[in-house]
Amino acid sequence: MESSFDSEQRRMPNQATLSVDNIGGIDETEVTFQQGVTVLSGRNATNRTSLLQGIMAALGSDRVSLKADADEGGATLSFGDETYHRSLQRGGGTVVTDGDPYLDDPELADLFAFLLESNEARRAVARGDDLRELIMRPVDTEAITAEIEQYEQRKRDIDDRLAELDDLENRLPDLEAKRTRVVDEIDRLQDELETAQAALEDANVDVEERRADQSELEERLDELRETRSELERTRDRVETERESIEALETERAEVEERLDELSTGEETELDRLEAEIDVLQDEKAELSEEISQLQSTIQFNEQLLEESTEILGGGEATDSGPVTDQLLPDDDSETITCWTCGSSVARDQIETTIEQLRSARQDRLEERSDVSAELDEKRSTLDEINENRSAYRRAERRLESIDDEIGRRRDRIDELTAEREALTDEIDDLEATIDDLETEDYGDVLEQHREVNQLEFELERKERERDEIDDEIASIEDQLDERDRLEAEQEDIREALTELRTRIDQIEADAVEAFNEHMENLLDTLEYDNLDRIWIDRTTREVREGRRKVSKSTFDLKIVRSTDDGAAYEDSIDHLSESEREVTGLVFALAGYLVHDVYETVPFMLLDSLEAIDSARIATVVDYFEEYAPFLVVALLEEDAQAIEGDHGVISEI
Known part of the structure; x- marks a missing residue:
């Protein structure tokens, strides 16, 4: 049976051409990609990551950087009969984007297709973040809840009408x-x-x-x-x-x-609720803005860490030694120069700041969730009061009509x-x-x-x-005569409600199943010493939302190792090697990629910063991911690129 990915891949153009100017460390370049794997091979500071950012820019991502010495730049992607363009322009201390990119909304791609070093799905595993929240972030749960309420109201109306028909038939x-x-x-x-x-x-x-x-x-x-x-x-x-x-x-x-x-004596309560709702809406908006700002700051600092070597190097190494050596000061404390303000900051200080920002962002997310729950509760109460008042007015009008009659x-x-x-x-x-x-x-x-x-x-x-x-x-x-139609509609509504009520649960279950399956497959092939199994255990726990307690799913990452004598024991993510963590993060991103059918809307998957994994295992990972992405572009060191077998494109000069 043909998979949806296979069908999507056949409908997709076989070739894409990308033109980039003034993105990352690139002055100007043009490259062509064929369907399948394309390896960007070279040493550090050869603009491989910058080219990946060019792809991201043309596809619609905002997580790209303008060249430090340029005021404007852009990326153009020719894909089949269509051409997509994204421009970047510096102004007022920020970079403004414009154009007509491939994607209207890049959220899914940023989370599960653009797997650079700072990718949130990759880093979530190493940091111990809320994996469930990340997988479910693209799902509009509020819209699903509203749709459920509409179907439930229609179902109640049909139930009432069918009961009336039963009475009539009797x-x-x-x-x-x-x-x-x-x-x-x-x-x-x-x-x-x-x-x-x-x-x-x-x-x-x-x-x-x-x-x-x-x-x-x-x-x-x-x-x-x-x-x-x-x-x-x-x-x-x-x-x-x-x-x-x-x-x-x-x-x-x-x-x-x-x-x-x-009751009509609710005017004071109504005014109070409306005022409280206005305050909560403002509070939620402020929290959302603060969360967005925190996320932008986190991404900026992550990109600064990731791109510092490449951006400062300007592209190629010089005769004075490797670019990475040139960035290290004499006192062994690595510093990074910000390419927007020019100040120098120690790397460990930036990393500490990022962790603090992530913690603050998580706190704001939880606070916003509490505010949303309280807002929903007050809106529900307000709706009840308004409906009560409307019903009272209708009853008064009917009473007058009856008296007149x-x-x-x-x-x-x-x-x-x-x-x-x-x-x-x-x-x-x-x-x-x-x-x-x-x-x-x-x-x-x-x-x-x-x-x-x-x-x-x-x-x-x-x-x-x-x-x-x-x-x-x-x-x-x-x-x-309308009973058959109503009963058919009633059955359709039951099926729709079942689908809606289980949609979130199904996405969670599919994500866990996908991660566990692919993690098991890769671990069997990668053969890490004494690492028996890594999987996600999906459980539920009681959490408070406003004044209510609700059940929420949690994704717990489980790791089992074995001793030399074969005894199994449970381990933690902190004890995984860097290679093992990177593979786990990539597989988690792949699970999100498959669960949300990202390949249907995003033709490219990008892999970068795989140096923590040895060459043979990188080749295995690339071979495994190739099955699921129409265009898989991988940035590798020369020695790692040589381990990739099969018929694939290689770009060594950018």
Whole structure:
């Protein structure tokens, strides 16, 4: 099966050309790289690291230095059909960058692809830094948390809707049974009405045969029937309005109860929280700025240590002896001249300062984490208060709406009641008139009309009831049609939540697995004496974030050695040889490189400062890393470069 790296490598151009001017110790140069390994071979102070910085500059890194005697410089990378450029310009005591580099965000590359001596991933192992924090730094955990909350809210909405659909579906059997009863009642009323109409028709025929002059009676009887029907409809409308008022009054009681539960006396608390949030946001911003400044200062001093020999040497060694010897003063205390201010400082003093800066940066990171946790807590409380206030206002508006609706319906009842009374009076008058018109031969005609009128009205009401039930059943069935879509979306959300909730855990697990696997593979090949195993043990511990205690993962670096007689014992990073530490740091960087799929966005991996590792082991490391990087550029001393086997490019003059 093809790996994603193999596929990415095939899509990538086979060649890249780099032009550099006034970066590090380089005046001007142009080199071409082929896919695979390129070795920068030469003695110290031959601008190998400066060329690596040129690559970094063109790719987008800010961790590059402008030549000490130049005010501007830059790097251009021609890669396939595209050209990328980065310019550097000195001004106001700082170096400003501009242009269109290969990467918009160089963070992943700086951490896991540009493995120079000062690379943070390499140094983290030797310094005993928080390995987990470094691996997880590129992951936007806040964005993941926000996305989880959005999915959880949508899932709650779907759960509520599905519960409503369940309730609706449970109503269907009762509605079907009710419809059956109403249809049976309609059938019965239709039979009775047909019988009553036939009897009335017979009576009317008899009347016509015997008393044709009774037409006025028939008219009054028809009018009575219509009036009775109108009266029944009016009574029905009155009853409907009363039922609506009862429902509204029930809802009003519920809204009033809700209003009692909601509190509006939170204005002071709201103002206090908003003020505290503003203070915490300012504090967090200040801490972030301080952390950024500390990191820049640390990087500057690390680059000063790393580049001092090369920058001061100006590129090549002279006849007066090796450049490294020229930098050593007579009193055996090595000093370094800062290429920005010109002052001389002892190397050990710079190293001590760097350690103090790292400690201060770690303190600020922890302080910012506490501030962030407290800020999240106060924002959550503020959101709750605001939602409470919004709910209160909505309830007040609904209560006003209910009162208005109740008032309108009561006015309507008064109108219908007056109409009903008028219809009742009209019926009384009609019945009196009919009584006067009818004779003893037609004594039962009025009663038959009344019976027909009542049956017609009841039949009409039952048919309306049947139609309403049909509409309700159809509405429920239409709503139930969305269940499949909701359940499918619900399952998608469950999968998305599972993926999001496990994403951070999976990245941590993958990083540990990658480190342990590659560390084991390399140790087997490198054959360090009595070094049995190096691995990361991933554990969890309780830490405080603001007022809360949360579980966080930690990466503990474990080392096992064995004595001459084969007894195993646990050791610490402090007891590793310099070679062993360097290999461990490189493997940790490789783990981050693979876990974050850096090869998908960064075509180059850069290796420098491998002198602590012997030539044979360097060759093994280079051969191992070549499998994972499209373009692997390695800066080596001449004797170390000779140990690299296979078909690869060599650049010996820069």
